[in-house]
Amino acid sequence: MSTTTEAGALAVELSGITKTFPGVIANKDVDLRVRAGTIHAIVGENGAGKSTLMKTLYGMHQPDEGTIRVDGRDVTFRSPTDAIAVGIGMVHQHFKLADNLTVLENVILGNEPVGSRGRLRLDDARRDIRGLMDALNVDFDLDAPVASLGVGQRQRVEILKVLYRGAKILILDEPTAVLVPQEVEELFATLKRLVSEGRTVIFISHKLDEVLTYCDEITVIRQGLTVAHTTPRAVDRRGLAELMVGSDLPNPAGRTSHVGATPVLEVHVAVAGASPGAKLALESISFTVHDGEVVGIAGVEGNGQFELCEAILGLAPMVSGSVHIAGRDLTLAGTRERITSGLSYIPFDRHREGLLLDAPLWENTLLGREDESDLSSGPFISRRRAEAESRRIIDRFGVRTPSEQVPAFALSGGNQQKLVVGREMSTAPKILLAAHPTRGVDVGAQAAIWDELRSARDAGLGVLLISADLEELIGLSDRILVMFDGRITAELDPGRATPEILGTHMTGEVQGVAQ
Amino acid sequence: MKRQQLQRAAVTAASSVLAVFVALLISAVILLITGKDPVKAFTTLFGAAGDTRVIQGSLNRATPLMISAAAVAIGFKMNLFNIGVEGQMRVALLATAVVGAAVNLPAPLHIALCLVVAMASGAVWSGIAGWLKVKRGVNEVISTIMLNFIALSLVAWAFDDFFRVESPNESVLVKTKELPKSAWFPDLVDRRLNGMLLVAIAVLILFWVIVWKTRFGFRLRASGGNPGAARVTGVHPQRMILISMLLSGALAGLVGMRALLGDVHAYQNNLAEQQGFNGIAVALLGRNHPLGIFFSAILFGFLGEASGKLQLEDIPKEIATIMSGIIVLAVVIINEAVKRWDDRRIQRKAAAELEKVSA
Numbered sequence: 103m104s105t106t107t108e109a110g111a112l113a114v115e116l117s118g119i120t121k122t123f124p125g126v127i128a129n130k131d132v133d134l135r136v137r138a139g140t141i142h143a144i145v146g147e148n149g150a151g152k153s154t155l156m157k158t159l160y161g162m163h164q165p166d167e168g169t170i171r172v173d174g175r176d177v178t179f180r181s182p183t184d185a186i187a188v189g190i191g192m193v194h195q196h197f198k199l200a201d202n203l204t205v206l207e208n209v210i211l212g213n214e215p216v217g218s219r220g221r222l223r224l225d226d227a228r229r230d231i232r233g234l235m236d237a238l239n240v241d242f243d244l245d246a247p248v249a250s251l252g253v254g255q256r257q258r259v260e261i262l263k264v265l266y267r268g269a270k271i272l273i274l275d276e277p278t279a280v281l282v283p284q285e286v287e288e289l290f291a292t293l294k295r296l297v298s299e300g301r302t303v304i305f306i307s308h309k310l311d312e313v314l315t316y317c318d319e320i321t322v323i324r325q326g327l328t329v330a331h332t333t334p335r336a337v338d339r340r341g342l343a344e345l346m347v348g349s350d351l352p353n354p355a356g357r358t359s360h361v362g363a364t365p366v367l368e369v370h371v372a373v374a375g376a377s378p379g380a381k382l383a384l385e386s387i388s389f390t391v392h393d394g395e396v397v398g399i400a401g402v403e404g405n406g407q408f409e410l411c412e413a414i415l416g417l418a419p420m421v422s423g424s425v426h427i428a429g430r431d432l433t434l435a436g437t438r439e440r441i442t443s444g445l446s447y448i449p450f451d452r453h454r455e456g457l458l459l460d461a462p463l464w465e466n467t468l469l470g471r472e473d474e475s476d477l478s479s480g481p482f483i484s485r486r487r488a489e490a491e492s493r494r495i496i497d498r499f500g501v502r503t504p505s506e507q508v509p510a511f512a513l514s515g516g517n518q519q520k521l522v523v524g525r526e527m528s529t530a531p532k533i534l535l536a537a538h539p540t541r542g543v544d545v546g547a548q549a550a551i552w553d554e555l556r557s558a559r560d561a562g563l564g565v566l567l568i569s570a571d572l573e574e575l576i577g578l579s580d581r582i583l584v585m586f587d588g589r590i591t592a593e594l595d596p597g598r599a600t601p602e603i604l605g606t607h608m609t610g611e612v613q614g615v616a617q
Numbered sequence: 618m619k620r621q622q623l624q625r626a627a628v629t630a631a632s633s634v635l636a637v638f639v640a641l642l643i644s645a646v647i648l649l650i651t652g653k654d655p656v657k658a659f660t661t662l663f664g665a666a667g668d669t670r671v672i673q674g675s676l677n678r679a680t681p682l683m684i685s686a687a688a689v690a691i692g693f694k695m696n697l698f699n700i701g702v703e704g705q706m707r708v709a710l711l712a713t714a715v716v717g718a719a720v721n722l723p724a725p726l727h728i729a730l731c732l733v734v735a736m737a738s739g740a741v742w743s744g745i746a747g748w749l750k751v752k753r754g755v756n757e758v759i760s761t762i763m764l765n766f767i768a769l770s771l772v773a774w775a776f777d778d779f780f781r782v783e784s785p786n787e788s789v790l791v792k793t794k795e796l797p798k799s800a801w802f803p804d805l806v807d808r809r810l811n812g813m814l815l816v817a818i819a820v821l822i823l824f825w826v827i828v829w830k831t832r833f834g835f836r837l838r839a840s841g842g843n844p845g846a847a848r849v850t851g852v853h854p855q856r857m858i859l860i861s862m863l864l865s866g867a868l869a870g871l872v873g874m875r876a877l878l879g880d881v882h883a884y885q886n887n888l889a890e891q892q893g894f895n896g897i898a899v900a901l902l903g904r905n906h907p908l909g910i911f912f913s914a915i916l917f918g919f920l921g922e923a924s925g926k927l928q929l930e931d932i933p934k935e936i937a938t939i940m941s942g943i944i945v946l947a948v949v950i951i952n953e954a955v956k957r958w959d960d961r962r963i964q965r966k967a968a969a970e971l972e973k974v975s976a
């Protein structure tokens with residue numbers, strides 16, 4: 103553990119913060135010192151206690167023990183209102199914007215400049231926001247509805263909103279989780295402007311590269327404790343990761359080719375209508391996944407990955423084209439038939455498509471498998487055998503839970519994901535559609551899931567891996583296809599691809615170049 | 618292993634019982650305000666529970682409530698709020714009264730035909746709402762409410778213009794042509810408890826088996842719990858919506874049969890009135906579970922039956938109706954509070970497990 107000398111004045115000083123929730127110690131004796139005018143990263147695995155600490159600083163709950171000092175003065179926050187009053191602002195991971203309102207309306211929402219007789223003074227607001235935008239070096243049409251903005255721009259609106267409320271200290275909760283590499287750079291350019299103006303940024307992340315590239319100081323939290331306070335100069339990527347995980351790092355690389363000769367998935371989409379409501383249609387997509395092969399799909403979200411999965415699952419109407427699974431032409435087959443033919447699906451969003459949150463785990467492991475002859479008898483489901491199967495998955499995939507009778511909502515995100523992965527890999531699939539298989543799970547669970555994917559691939563499973571985690575894509579894939587605007591625009595060799603190369607393809611700057 | 622499950626069931630049952638007690642307390646306050654003695658009221662009310670005739674009457678009143686609550690509950694399992702049980706029941710009543718009176722069959726067949734006609738016509742009416750929801754995305758709450766009004770008027774018009782028969786001896790009450798004796802559902806206790814109770818219990822048992830034990834029921838609950846997750850496993854949520862709406866309507870069709878086949882033996886305008894709506898309250902109190910519905914229906918049936926005794930003590934019998942209303946309100950509030958508390962309890966336990974493993 104290294105400590106830097108404290109040159110600048112401390113903007114935030116948290117000392118001895120302890121916060122327990124029933125049965126869990128979320129923070130234990132945590133210290134955090136953030137100097138004014140710096141970008142200070144807080145890194146740690148999911149569940150390490152980063153968010154709990156930030157909620158304490160933002161007044162969303164009170165610590166059991168410890169003191170909070172802002173700009174050298176002791177403060178107690180009873181609610182976020184108190185925190186905002188002393189100049190603390192928070193940009194949440196999930197944006198809290200009203201899509202149907204304009205940028206201007208969103209920025210002033212909740213803090214409207216009100217003139218006499220309750221009239222809104224929009225011109226004042228407009229002037230103030232223009233000033234802030236100039237300072238940030240960003241430009242928006244203030245009258246454009248937020249719905250028309252991209253993700254990166256929305257985030258900028260969130261930041262404007264927080265600044266408009268007079269925040270001097272900004273907390274950003276995993277702000278880059280939703281951004282592509284280029285947008286990440288733009289975000290940090292904005293943040294640099296902020297700190298050069300004397301503001302302070304607290305940046306929560308578990309993406310080590312960004313932290314090392316852009317941040318001034320780093321506090322590492324592990325299992326509720328502060329384990330290190332360091333700087334990018336004093337530590338390298340591996341060192342930081344080890345501080346974070348506390349053990350040896352999982353390694354996505356180290357791959358030998360196991361690609362077989364049997365096609366397990368052949369997709370030829372000339373045109374596929376998108377699911378109702380979606381704007382995007384797929385066009386001229388054609389690829390084959392062989393047994394023992396991992397084909398990665400890279401792309402910014404919303405470029406057709408979801409529609410591709412729907413087409414393969416048979417959920418979206420295909421105008422022309424064909425889908426072969428394990429050698430069978432299933433172009434006209436329903437979803438269930440495709441699944442029983444050897445297709446498995448780890449969905450994009452486990453809450454929306456993967457789990458019955460209120461149902462016990464054993465019912466969740468039965469989902470989609472209730473036709474299997476060893477889990478049912480006649481028209482009836484076999485609860486006893488479903489429970490046994492559930493216990494097997496819990497054991498095999500290391501799902502941490504009191505029992506298989508617990509409802510799924512009680513588990514942490516990583517354990518929920520392990521359960522979904524376990525279920526989808528327990529049907530002896532030939533081809534697995536894995537959409538963000540390790541999204542939002544901690545490093546330990548990520549390693550476990552990667553191991554399972556790898557050993558299943560070695561046993562002959564074909565995997566179509568859709569991921570926003572470029573390290574995961576490069577580390578696991580045998581080849582990488584890039585999707586842009588509903589088409590496959592490039593095929594890359596993961597051995598030679600770097601996040602930068604992928605980024606240029608993903609944003610559509612370069613198209614159709616095979617590496 | 619099963620302990621957690623038992624605990625959950627116990628918590629659920631306890632919260633409903635608690636709601637009933639809270640409702641009693643509030644009713645006591647209301648009685649005090651109106652200058653009546655709550656102790657006397659309650660001893661009169663619950664003292665009636667010892668009376669065999671009251672018990673028989675309660676069960677008889679509980680019969681349609683069990684069925685209509687099951688109709689509501691099967692919708693709830695699919696996240697559908699079928700408020701249209703009343704209208705579906707009304708359509709089924711007239712259809713069954715007309716068809717039943719038009720044919721002559723041996724008794725068991727005749728009754729069976731009547732039940733089938735009732736279920737089919739109820740399902741047709743609820744199917745309209747289901748079809749609107751699937752094809753046009755019309756919220757079923759709105760459409761079933763509207764269809765209630767339409768059913769009411771349609772049935773009243775059809776009855777008045779086509780099917781009413783002026784009876785020579787009862788000139789005040791107009792009815793449809795009386796059903797032949799072969800369509801009468803036999804009584805268990807003469808003129809006091811009709812055999813439809815057994816049908817209601819069978820409905821509840823079937824409901825339990827189908828929803829909790831079969832693959833179909835599992836898919837139904839899965840699509841109700843998370844349509845997105847069910848969809849990617851190849852279950853069509855739209856089809857499930859239509860099926861559960863049809864099932865719900867079919868049960869709704871049976872609600873009025875105790876009154877029609879077991880009591881009046883002809884259609885008249887106020888027949889089985891409100892029994893479709895009351896099922897919503899019973900399903901809420903019973904937490905959409907067959908066992909809960911069984912006891913809740915008996916409780917509501919009992920309150921209705923025993924309220925007559927209150928009048929003898931110069932206490933308005935409406936207090937029983939007020940009590941039913943308060944019970945429903947208390948159930949909604951207390952269930953939600955208890956559910957939150959129980960969810961937190963379970964999360965705490967899961968979290969404790971995490972700690973144990975990582976420690």
